[in-house]
Amino acid sequence: MRTLSLPRGVRWATKDDVVSVLRTRWAAGTDLTELALGSAWEPLVIGLRPPSAAQYADDFDAVQAWANRWRARLPAGLHVQWQVVGGRRSGAVQLPVRAVIETREVLWRLLQVETQVSLFEKILAQVASDLPDARTWVARHPQRVLAVAPHWSSFIAVVRWVRDAMPTGAWIRQVDVPGVDTKFVEAHRETLAALLEVCLPPERIFTGSSFAQRYGFAVKPAYARLRRPDGTHLLPGVSEMAVPVSELNALDLPGQVFVVENETTYHAFPPVPDTLLFLGSGYGVSRLLQVDWLAHRPVTYWGDLDTHGFVMLDRLRARFPQVRSMLMDRTTLLEHERHWGVEDSPVNAHLEHLSADEAALYVDLVEDRYAVGLRLEQERIRFGRVLAAVGL
Structure with missing residues (x-):
């Protein structure tokens, strides 16, 4: 027999308390996993934490009423063990002390899960027949299996x-399966990934x-967007x-490099000659880490003045140490106080590639020195400051 415990604080347990304990075990999947793995059934025992002899003497009627509720008709197979309690003050009485679930069938009836059990057994049999490598996974994750029961075929x-x-x-x-489209795969990628992990050979x-990368599907290429802000062409007829970043290396375009965060800033950037201007688009700036020839160009990064902006600067400089920042300093921040905003989800990461001044300002932003979650977006900085920063 296996003993299950009532939650702390529960005394004089009722049938509902017993069912609650069993339902918690059911929700964990233990019962169906044991069934699927062929484990022999052992009766479950739940102590009822009955009244003591003193409580019986002090509150005779309440104790009798509680015991009588356990004398009422019980589901077939649910057994109650009784024990004599009492003494000189109140006399001896039999009180229920343990509830015993003798069989799985009794458990299913108590929990009213016969339909779910039958459905799980059908799915398990189908998997064992058509996808045997996944049988053990299904056996060990019954509640996940039942949550998506209609889709197992x-x-x-x-x-x-x-x-x-x-x-x-x-x-x-291109997945060519009746009733399956891209949206289906995306909606169920966690379950499909778990199955592919146990059904595909290691190679x-x-x-x-991503799901696509891990299981050998083609992946949408990362693109870098760029232009020359002085209006000259990147290639003949192309402004x-x-x-695709994978193809950008072959171009090796001349000129100094600026990287900006915001699309409006990208279009309105001053006409600096001999310049390549890249649109960073937040953490999309990381795709530039693959462009080897940037290591041999002067590179300037201008991001939002917030914690995420410094994280992006740190990543870019970790790959290209020559990267300098623009308008990401304390003077710029304090000059634009009326334009301060709030960063939704600030970060507090250890950044190793900031200059001393950048690192000090980053710490001040993390610690809310000037305002909680302070953020100055780059498009809120006066354009005259931008012109001065690029030397125009």
Whole structure:
């Protein structure tokens, strides 16, 4: 027999208390996992924490009423063990001390989960037949399995298609399974990923943070957007480009480099000659880390004056040590107090590649020296300051 405990503080347990303990165990998946793995059933015992002899003597009627509720009709198979309690003051009485669930069938009836159990067994049998490598995973995650019960035929078909029929470099859009489209894969990628982990051979599982990367699907390329702010062409007849970063290395375009955060600033940037202007778009600036020839160019980064702006500056400088910042200083911040805003989710990370002044200002932003979550967006800085910063 296995003993289950009531929550702390529960005394004189009722049938509802017993069912609550059993339902907690059910929600954890323990019962269905044991069933699926073929574990022998052991009766479950729950102590009822009955009244003491002293409580019985002091509150005779309440104790009797509690005991009588346990004498009422119980579900078949739910047994109650009784014990004699009492003494000279009140006489001896039998009180219930333990509830015993003798069989799985009794447990299913108490919890009213017969339908879920039957459904789980059907899914388990289907997986064992059509995708046997996933049977153990299904057995160990019954509640996750039941939460998406209507889709298991599709899950099995998708995993088999990826394993046996997927062309090299296919897009998720090309998954050719009846009733399955890109939205289905995206909606259920956690379950599909768990199944692919146990069903694909190790050489078919790759490093990568996304579902597509990990399981060998084609991934949308990262693009870098750039132009020359003085109006000259990047290439004959081309004033602006959005280029796959993987192809940008081959261009090796001449000129100093500026990287700005905001699209409006990108379009309104002063006409600095011999300059390449990149749109950073927040953490999209990280894609520039792949552009090797930036290591041989003067690079200036201008981001928002907030904690995230300094994180992006730190990442860029970690790859390209020559990067300098522009208008990300204390003087600029304090000059524009009337334009201060609030950063939604400030960060507090250890940044190793800031200058002493940048690091001091970053700490002040983290510690809310001037205002809570202080942020100065780059488009709120006076344009005259921008002209002066670029030497125009």
